Amino acid sequence: AAGVIQSPRHLIKEKRETATLKCYPIPRHDTVYWYQQGPGQDPQFLISFYEKMQSDKGSIPDRFSAQQFSDYHSELNMSSLELGDSALYFCASSLVVGAGDEQFFGPGTRLTVL
Amino acid sequence: GENVEQHPSTLSVQEGDSAVIKCTYSDSASNYFPWYKQELGKRPQLIIDIRSNVGEKKDQRIAVTLNKTAKHFSLHITETQPEDSAVYFCAASNRGSSASKIIFGSGTRLSIRP
Numbered sequence: 266a267a268g269v270i271q272s273p274r275h276l277i278k279e280k281r282e283t284a285t286l287k288c289y290p291i292p293r294h295d296t297v298y299w300y301q302q303g304p305g306q307d308p309q310f311l312i313s314f315y316e317k318m319q320s321d322k323g324s325i326p327d328r329f330s331a332q333q334f335s336d337y338h339s340e341l342n343m344s345s346l347e348l349g350d351s352a353l354y355f356c357a358s359s360l361v362v363g364a365g366d367e368q369f370f371g372p373g374t375r376l377t378v379l
Numbered sequence: 380g381e382n383v384e385q386h387p388s389t390l391s392v393q394e395g396d397s398a399v400i401k402c403t404y405s406d407s408a409s410n411y412f413p414w415y416k417q418e419l420g421k422r423p424q425l426i427i428d429i430r431s432n433v434g435e436k437k438d439q440r441i442a443v444t445l446n447k448t449a450k451h452f453s454l455h456i457t458e459t460q461p462e463d464s465a466v467y468f469c470a471a472s473n474r475g476s477s478a479s480k481i482i483f484g485s486g487t488r489l490s491i492r493p
Contacts, residue, residue: 298480307468307483308423321480355422361479367413368481370422 269371290358297339381406385484402469411474
């Protein structure tokens with residue numbers, strides 16, 4: 266079965282650079298969630314999209330932005346990167362209506378900021 | 380917003396013994412309580428979940444209980460095996476809405492002693 270795809274899997278950036286993380290949800294899933302997991306921490310909710318509209322917002326810095334496109338893939342854009350942005354970034358997708366709404370996590374993107 | 384507390388932060392048990400992890404949540408609107416197992420650098424994997432209209436659920440060696448009145452839920456692993464060693468996260472969500480983000484507990488690092 267198709268799973269959530271995230272790219273790139275690893276990314277190394279310098280401070281103050283920008284990064285773009287991509288997420289391709291499971292086909293037919295209409296909702297995408299982004300989570301950030303720092304070393305030794307629990308995943309923290311950043312932002313979600315339902316049917317291409319932002320549906321909820323968590324602890325996402327103003328330097329970050331995200332969107333969901335017409336094909337339902339999502340991108341997380343991160344600017345003015347800081348050392349503290351080094352983390353695992355997970356995308357999850359779900360089908361809100363009718364299918365129980367379980368979130369399926371992607372393999373994550375490991376971002377390292379030097 | 381929702382807050383999930385999890386105890387203990389670390390747990391070491393002898394192989395074959397049982398392990399119990401406890402969580403509390405704050406938002407009475409939460410109606411879905413998944414448990415995730417995460418190995419180092421990997422995605423969170425759903426191992427069992429329980430909905431607010433159920434008090435207990437069991438799947439082989441894993442069981443979860445939910446006390447909705449007290450806002451407590453617990454994970455029980457019996458006959459522990461070395462492959463059970465991992466970080467376990469409890470979580471809470473308001474499932475069925477277009478913004479059903481998952482709020483994670485702080486995690487329990489479970490070690491199984493041979």
